[in-house]
Amino acid sequence: MGWTMMGSEVLHEGPFMTLQRDDIVRPDGTRGVYEHLVARDGVRIVAVDGSSRRVLLVEDDFYLRPERVLHLPGGGTDGQEPREAARRELEEETGYVAEALDRLGVIDPLPSTTAARTHLYLATGLRPGTVCRDDTEIGMTVTWWDLADAIEAVRAGRITEAGSVAGLLLAAQGPLAGLLG
Template sequence: MGWERITSEVVHRGPHITLRRDSVRQPGGTAGVYEHIVVHDIVRVVALDEDGQVILVEDDFYLQQRRVLHLPGGSTDGQHPHEAARRELEEETGLMAGRLRTLGVIDPLPAATAARCHLLLATDLQPGKTNRDETEKGMTVHRWALRDAVAAVRDGRITEAGSFAALLLAAAETATETALPKGLDPAT
């Protein structure tokens, strides 16, 4: 791989993140220090209702100091990504996924964390129960046409990395599905 970890120490451990400082040998052989964040993987869910509307949420984000429009999702908390996606979708929107499938996986900040973002498509939505945590009390739910959500990615209204990638993948996948003859499943 080119990188070698010599030692590793915890600089900070909090309830949600751990900051580590590693002594490393870099690919060129030079000794160095690499600081990185250890967090659980995350999920983002493209939930499409029976009318082809995508479910978006909008919430206040502390670091951005603004409301951010994004897909439902959050930390896996160590769960399998599908379990976490089902949990996060219901907690944030009050909807349960009848069907769930993987769209892809991205590394949103590969120089800062090994955590990955799992992108999923949820369909056959059923009513469930909203159960937001204290940080999500001001969250609102929106239903947009998928094409409008993709337009929001393109014009900078949706900027969260997982939402950005998942919406583009879902749009490409649904375009492929509608172009195929009936009964042909692109997953096979």
């Protein structure tokens, strides 16, 4: 890697993230400071119906965004293995349980800011479960979208959340490619 941490200081510690300042030696040998966020990994789930032509999307309010955000279900791993966190998040947010969860990939949405990764899954064989949202998800809504319309929403800038963009495009070019005529 070439980077060496000489020391570290916690600037702020909260329930979901920590702001940390590290004293470092860069690959070229110079000393410096690197500030970054320490956060849990996340998951996003492309949940498809029996025909795989429709995907589940959620829309929610986020404090830092002035408009509602349309995205795939998902959230933090909360210390669980990513696959188990994906199962939990899908049911909590949408009320659906997946018979199968297949890994689509992983992304590093902000690699210069945090080491947290987003794990992407394809969920099939959906059956009813129980919605159990936390206080930040009270206004969340769940809708079924035609897969082609969801991909167009990515292209048009309507779906912009990094894990949702990557998950939808990976699914559309991989396991669901034959459904986009």
